Structure formats: C-alpha cells, structure tokens
Amino acid sequence: MSTKLFEPITLGGVELPNRFTISPMCQYAARDGHVAPWHQQHVGSLALGGAGLFVMEATGVLPEGRITPACLGIWSEDHEAGLAKLLRDVRTYAPDQRFGLQLAHAGRKASSDMPWKGGGLVPPQAGGWQPVGPSPVSFDPARPAPQELDQPGIHRIRQAFVTGAERADRAGFDAIELHAAHGYLLHSFNSPLGNERTDAYGGSFANRTRAILEIAAAVRLVWPKEKILGARITGSDWHEEGLTPDDAARLANELADIGLDYITVSSGGIRSNIRVPVQPCYQVPFAGAVKRAVGNKVAVQAVGLIVTPQEAEQVIADGHADMVAIARGYLDDTRWGQHAADALGAAPAWHVRHERAGAAHWPGSKFRNG
Template sequence: MSSLFSPIQLRGLSLPNRIMVAPMCQYSAVDGEATDWHFTHINSLALSGAAMFCIEATGVEAKGRITPGCLGLWNDACEAALRPIIASVRKHSQAALAIQLAHAGRKASSHRPWEGGQLIPLDQGGWQPEGPSAIAHKEDEPAPLALDAAGLERVREAFVATAKRAMRLGIDAIELHCAHGYLLHQFLSPISNRRDDAYGGSLQNRMRFPLEVFDAIRAVVPAEKPVGIKVSATDWVEGGWDLSQTIQLAKELKKRGVDWIDVSSGGVSPKQKIPLGPGYQVPLAEAIRKETGVTTMAVGLITQPKQAEEIITSGKADMVALARGMLYDPRWGWHAAAELGGHVSAPPPYWRAPPHEQKELFGNTRFGTR
C-alpha cells in the first residue's frame, strides 16, 4: 500500500491521502474580493486528487495585503465573494478546504510579482506598512511603522474576526501564515524584530505575539477543526531565525494543540542564501518532526510521486504540500495514484478519464453507455 495514499486524521478531519495543494497567492482579487479567476483556479485544483486544498494567503485586514491584488477576508464583501466558490467545490469535489490567514507586515504595499514586486510608494497608490520594528525589508526602502500596543491588539483581533468568517463559510481547517518574511515571521526573526518590550529581544519574547495570535484563533475555531501553521524554519541568514529556534517554537505550539506545521524557509531578508534543489526543505520538516513529534508537512521542489512517497515512507514528514507542481500538472494526484497504486476520487463526468490499465484509479466506479 502506498504511504502517500494512506489516510491521516487531523482532529475531526479525515483525509484519504497525504497530499495538500499548497496555498498559492494569485494576486487576482479586487479590494480583497475573490474573482472569477479564483473560481476557476480553486475548482480546478480541488479536483487534483489531493486530499486537501488550501486557499491562498488571505489578508486579515486591507493593510495586511502583500499587493493590491491579494485575497482578503476582512469584511462582508470578501466573505460573500468566497461563498459561491466554496459551494461549487463542495458540490463537485471531496477535497477538504483549508485557508491560510496572513498579514504581510512590512512587506505589504508591494506591486504584483509580474509588475516587479517592489514597494508601492504612498504617492503612487501604496499604503503604510507596519511591522514589529521600524526596520525596512530593503535598505533603500522607507521603514514601516512599528506596531504599538493598540496596533498589536488590532491585528490580533483581525485574525480572530477572519477566523470566525472562515468558520461561517464552512472552511474545514485553518493554516496560520508565520513564514516567508510576513508579519508573524517578522516578530520571530531578530533581523526584523528589534523591540525592547515584551515582544522583542529574547526568544520567548519574539515568539510571544505569534503564539498569542495562534491561541486567539484556536479559541474561536471549533474543537473538531484543525489549526495548523506555516513557518520559515530558517532565514538562511547568519544571526537570523534558525532551525533550533523553530524547534522551540514547535514545542510551544505542541502545548497549544497545533495540528500541523507546514515547514518552509526564507523570506525575511534579501540577503538570504537559499541552497535550492529538489526537496531542499525536507530536512527541516524531518528535524522538527523528530524533535517534537508534531505532524509536519514538507514543501519545496517536491515534484515527483516517488519523491513524495519516499518522504512519507521514511518518516521525514507526515504530508506533502505541492504548489508549482500542481500548477504544472493540475491532475498531479491522479498521476501519482496511478504510479503508486493509490486511489483518488473524481466527479462522475471524469470517470472515463483513466487509461484502461488504470481503470481502478477511481475505485469501483462504473460508467455505462448504450
């Protein structure tokens, strides 16, 4: 039996395989509201064969968006725009739906990647970024505003309000974005956090705000629904956030009942030196899993079914999350199941899709004609 296509339980959520479609920013929203692009994108990849689809980084407030095109869930209009998309997924797919809640912090007010991705100045339609400290992401950029006590409370409550909206929409799970140099990661890293209050300095202090946000979300999500977190396990910069600190964070999260840790890396500094290669972040997930016993997801240049199978079989991670690989092959899960001897679900109009030698791909489905 394929390990990749074995079931896994996350609280009350039963997943038939270990594959998640990773949250991928589409930069295609209008005022935070999902568009017909999101309808197409989400519905397509919800039929990929993955057990769970995670909706992209979703801003908890307008100023927390990375770009003007980033998805949000901070008001009724944003909530209403997602509702028909979710209803369509539920009608045609058996995949679980997660959503990643995010705040860009000092990396907010940026152009879309295909427009250069750089900071949008205030006089050109940008907005004022905020962060743990008044330290710019890049040396030639203006510094963000440092969040004061009222700002911290506002952001924390924005995460809570967005989590409640996600629950009203019937979302199955939440992933808290604490990676890639965005706000919660900025609090963790000594590169971006130079505060001298209870939220800066020591490791315990730098972890405080992300843990407060996690606790606040966990408190408003029903007990049977899982809440995970995405982390950058290292900044890839000397003197920055690193694996040993991430393991300490994971231990604190375990005490709080975290359901998974999605292990990525980098993003907090343009000085990072990332050793890119197939599965380059898998050892980070493996180390966290070994040291803490927390359920982990491996991400990053995982493209081949046998590669994903080996990660699960060898105990390096409990799940894999694919992004670019899913965009390149929107039926990646089908093809992986065919190669590894697994089964996936598909709607009846697709039951004739597999080649004859893979006729059991969808289980005991039958398609009659006359």
Template structure:
C-alpha cells in the same frame, strides 16, 4: 501489494484526509478590494478535482493593510466574506475535497505591485500603496519605506483581526485554518531577530519574540470551532547568519503543539534579501525532519517535491507526515493522479472524468 504510504489516509485535528498530498496556499494576485473573482473559481475549482487530500486557499489578509499587494484576497468584512462564499459554493458543488484557508498579515512586506509587474514596494500615498507596519521600523529591502513600528494597540488590533477572520472562515464552513508565520510576513518578522529589534516584552529573547505569534495562535484557536484544526506555516530558517534558526523553529513548534496546534507546515526563507538558499529537489525536507523528530503533531514538508518516488520516500522514511505541492501542481494539476498510477494506488476522480482512466491502470480511480 502494499499500499503506498503517500496514499494512506490520516486524520489531522479531527479532519479526515484521504491521502498525504496537500495543496499549499498560492497567491493569485487577482482579487478586487480583497474580494475573490471568477479567476479564483477557475483556479480553486481546477485544483479541487486534482485528487489531493486538502486544498488550501491562498494567503488571505485579515486587514486591508495586511495584504501583500492591492490584488490579494481578504476576509475582513461582509463583502470579502460574501465573495469567498460564492466561490466556495461553486467549488463545493462539484468537489468534496476539504478546504483550508491561510490567514496572514504581510507586515513590512505589504503594499507591493503584483509579481508580473515587478513586485516592488508601492509607496504610501501613491496608487495602490499604503504605509506598512512591523515589529520594528526596519524595511525589508534597501530603498523601501520603513514600516511603522507597531504599538500594543496596533498589535491587539491585528490579533483581534486574525480571530475575526477565523470566525468568518468558520461561518463559511472552511475545514481548517492555517496561520501564516513564514516567508518574512508579519508573524515571521516578530520571530526573527533580523527584523525584530524591540526592547519590550515582544523582542530580544526567543520567548519574547514568540510572544505575539503565540498570542495570535491562541486567539485564532479560541475563535475557530474546537473540532476543526488550526495549523501554522513556518520558515524553518532565514538562511542568513544571525537570523531565525531550525533550533528556534523546533522550540516554536513545541510551544504551538502544547497550545493545541494540529499540524505544522515547514517551509523556509523569505525574511531577508541576503538569504542564501541551497535550492534543489527536496531542499527543505531536512527542516521538516528536524521538527518531525521533536513534536508529535503532524508535519508537512514542502519545496521542490516533484517526483512521485521522492514524495513516497519522504513519507515512508518518516521525514514528514504529508507533502505539500505548490508550483508543481500549478504546472500539473493532475499530479496526484499520475503519482497514484505510478505507485499503484487509487485516487479520487469526478465521475465526469472516469473515462479518462488509462487502460494500463484500470483500478486507478475511485468516485
């Protein structure tokens, strides 16, 4: 029987992966002053036993003001690093799954309430709120406090913070870094003409709008060990007329690949409340396919990939090299096990769980 493509191994920037299923970064809004808590140990430990190939730590702020909310994880000082070290030590005691981290800065979408309390922007000076920053003084939504437009010193401060967080990630033994340039956060704000109205070298043309995200990539790539991958998550389109497009995403991906990017993770949207997203199963796969056809580095597809045959078809047809699971794996943390059973593949499981192997699938588990 031919091995399902979804469960074939691959290597990304020197990092060996057992299969093509990766766990996307998912914010938990459960940190205290940027420090991971016991919730992160439970959450990440659970997912580290899922049988996926790679676990990605949620969007991790490189500066306190870069957090989406006051409850976001950070990696900007010794305290946040120590808290993450405690979590990782416990997870690694029971799982050898490679662990990546997504580093980001929320820009004008920072200073918000946690989602289950409405997620609205919190004004500077109030409880848990602060002044946001962005490429231009344009608010995300009507009624929001406009961000302060970043000057060159502010941009250098943020670029250097990305590099400093990458150094801390390396010290923690994290296997890969993903730079967050999607979902309307700071680097995406620089990329899109809807949020970037600058008239200097960082606004206007595509080359100018890409300049700061490229500078951040170069800084992170230079700070993180050369034998470990640095990847980027992008929004393939803003889903708004006049916004960031898939053609520009392809050009950005080509520039990243030329500078040593190891993989690109293609999502979409998040920049503008006017977005019109055609949500449905695999709705972002065509965006991944467009990038896949233009760049040699591995491409990750994401977005309502929930069916096992659907995921297998995405890999087998060449639409993407890997699929990422987010909400789907929160709902079903053993999705890779079930996919392996359905497709006739093998999947890694901890020895404590081997007796759960179904009688109908006697060769499902490997240790």
C-alpha cells in the same frame, strides 16, 4: 501496492484520504480583497486534483495586511460572503474536497506590486499603503522602513486574526493555516533579523514568539475543535544570525501545546539579499528536525520543491514528515494527485466525468510522460 502518501490521516476531527495537500499560492487576482472570476477557475480546477486538503492563498486579515492590492481579504462580511459562495459553487462538483484558508498579515512586505511588475513598493498615491512591522527594519534596502507597531497595534492585529478565523468558519472552510513564514509579519516578529524591539515582543526567543503564540491561542479559542488548525513556520532564515531548525522545533512544540493540528515547515524570505540554495526537497531536512522534536504531538508537513510522487512518498516513508504540500507542481499539473496514484499504484480519485483519463480506462496514460 502499499504507499505511505495515500494513507489517510486525521487532523482535528477531519479524516483526510491521503497525505498530500495543495499549498497556498498567491494569485494576485482579487479586487479590493474580493473573490474574482479567476478564483472560480483556479480553485475549481485544483479542487478536482485529488489532494486531501486544498489550502487557498494568503488572505489578509486587514486591508493593510495584504501583500499586494490584488490579494484576497477577509476583513469584511462581503469578503466572507464571496468566499462562502466560491466554496458552495465548487462543492457542487467536488463535494468531498476539504478546503483551508491561509490567514495572513504581510507586515513590512505589504503594499507590494505584482511579481510580474517587479514586486516593488506601491506608494499610497498609486493605491498602496504604509507597511508596518515589529521594528523599522526594511526587508529590502531599496524600500523605506516599515512603521513600527505599538502594542495596541499588535493587539488590533491579533483581534483581526480572530475575526478572520470566525469568518472563515462561517464561510465553510474546513481548515485555517496561520502564516508565520516567508518574511511576513509573524515571521518578522519571530526572527532576530526583523525584530529589534526591547519590549515584551522583542529580545528573547519567548518575547519574539509572543505575537504568534498569542494569535494562535486566541484563534484556537474560536476555531472549532472538529476542524483543522495549522500554521506555517520558518525552519531557517539561511543566515548565521537568523532562525534555525532548533528554533522551529521549539516553536512547533509550543504551538502543539496550544492545540494546533499541523505545522508546515518552510524557510527564507526574511531579507531580500539572502540567497537560498534551492534544489529538490531542499526544505525537507527542516521538517525532519521539527518532526524529531515533536514526535506525535502534532502533524508535520514538508514543503519546498517536492516535485515527483516518488519524492513525496520518500519524504513520508523515511519519517521526515507526516504530510507533504505541493504548490507549483499543481499549477503545472492540475491532476498531480491522480497521476501520483498511477505512479505509485494507488487507487486514483478521478472525478466520474474525468475518470476515462485514468490508467484503468485510458491506454494512453502510459505514454503521458513520453
């Protein structure tokens, strides 16, 4: 059976065996930014799930760039070494898995507590720090305003992204994804709902996108062309005064001109009181708008409650995107990729030690879903 989801795709100099990736998912398990035992089982398990690319969680390029005190970091040689060891260990049994790392700065949403503890601000006396942003505009009215970055502060963060990319390269990652969505720093620069500056980094669309474009260009200079460089951007702020799919398409075109290999189109997160109408595939139209605008200049990836293999297949078959990213679907089913292959009639990529669970070897697979 012919299936679009299982067609290979080449990004940068890397050929991926299929069109679905594991989306970055925060684990809140790090210790001072360092890899912890939890990451060994989390990454190790999902690495056997058949995805063409596995992009690890948002990783702070600076200590104050983490979302929570328990988020991963990459601002030191020790962080680099820990990530490198994790990849080496996992590749002993998943040698063909391609790994990416999402480089991030949480901006005004930084110094937050873990979600299961309410996600509120962690004050400095409890191990937190002062969040920063493009303007003293809070994400949540219950939180104090972030400290406004001056231009030297912006340049310091740009250099931190560059250094983070260099560390990710040495650690052995095949891809990096620049996080410019979900209300974090680069998104808040881009969105008029988070940026009230009047200097070169605020006001017009060109000024509001300056930070992400400068960072992308600087990272492009140090990240190997034979590896994959992507970005996650915002397709909509879900607010009449916020970013729109047209804004996303314009930014995607400019990122493509810089030399990025793929764009993931997400949405929301700029204000705590904006309600997003979540439903299956609810963000796919934003990816579709970007795809129509960029054509084949850059690969476009859709994300957002894409649950079933059939939904993922349809997104690509209908031309809304070149790829799809699966997040919580993989937490629910760590063998999502193999089960998608069974459902769509493609050849599954079971590990040799697990292939007896595949449809070709296990009659029980047909009864998996009742």
